[in-house]
Amino acid sequence: MPTEPVPRPPLRLALVGWGAIGRRVVQLLAERDAGIVLAGIAARTRPAELPSGVPWLQHPDDLGAATPDLVVEAAGRDAVEPWGHAALRLARGFAVSSTSAFCDDGVLDRLVATAERHGSQILIPPGALAGVDALAAAAALPLDEVRHQIVKPPAAWRGTPAAGLVDLDRLTEATVFFAGSAREAAGRFPANANVAAIAALAGIGLDRTRVELVADPKAVGNGHRLRATGAFGTLDIAIENRPLATNPKSSEMAALSLVRLVENHVRPLCR
Template structure:
């Protein structure tokens, strides 16, 4: 017969965390690579959800199952689904992920500017007991801002400063001549909701700041192209009853996608590792 301590130890025996990615682009493949190196025994990538499963994808781990419809989550016995495929993927895969996994990690947080979609996902999570997790993304960790928001916050601002090429292919190209900039140039100022809705690939991170602080409509965001830098920079300021906070992040660009930062992938690795760790850091 097991002793009480032995019974507790047996009940806590962990199986590998069963993980599915939505999308297998620059971020997901980088996270998969790092997890394979760091957590080969505690994390198992069992599937990747895509809309075109017949297309060849580089770097897929051997034995990974490609699925092409949300219904295929059923039966995979998933612990976590990580979305890393862009804003439309949240609406396509989110509800099913919450019904068939313990947690749904949303990287494309610009989807939360759609209040109806956010309301639906929150309702499903409440119904099923699953959780919606927002990674810290390019900001590494905003625990200080989230803690500060326990008391009233008066103001939160976030400047997103990137090299001009990181803004190519976005609305920024219609507002400034990215190829001819010679100095730091601000081309957008507005709320986090407006920034993320208009620049979903580059300003997802503004939603993370907003959710950590005073919300999508009160958080002020400035978008800047600066030919004098090579990293993606985030400058966050807040003040309120807690005092005053200033944070600055200078992130290396993801080699395969300059619109994203290496830190975006690293934050997902940390989130997954904390889900299986005994010591949470």
């Protein structure tokens, strides 16, 4: 005989950061009516506009009163460790967008230790990348090489160290202005190359993953090409993302990947 479906309680979500990505995630979740309750929003100063009835979380200790199931960070690398320890003590999972924080190995090690003590998980969304799931699976066997190229229009690199390496206003062709490790790329360009740390964590690490940063006056979006070789075979995936309307340094896909991560906590079918 058919049985009544078991009601699924709403997921209590706390968001650390109320910038362009955080606002977009909340907007998309509200539009999709995914069974999410926004339990609190953390920001350094009280935002002028918060969704109705959602409390401002001023300090990591405030997460206790919010009783979140999941905490998502989209605030910048300085927020990862303090909010991460609190989230891993009080919630089942802590999703990290600002993975450039893990360029300091000590940060990751300390957060992993907290997760182990409390039975919680650190979650790394794919951000603006395609193919991270395949790269992570491939890493179960030895990987020989992982290369990640990031291509953005010059405007997206303004206000970063790129401005001191190349004349962004006079470029006529695609120009590689940085080549080095993922640790160096994400550490020096956290607003633009944070995603390099995601590929590195999925594959062969921050120091062995090679990254090229490119300013291209003909680019209309934010592009990523991920190439890997190893015992599994060869991976070569490219994606071009629309910039986030309110922040050209980030991609729309970065917000969409967080929406997917959150919704997979409440869907009967994860995808």
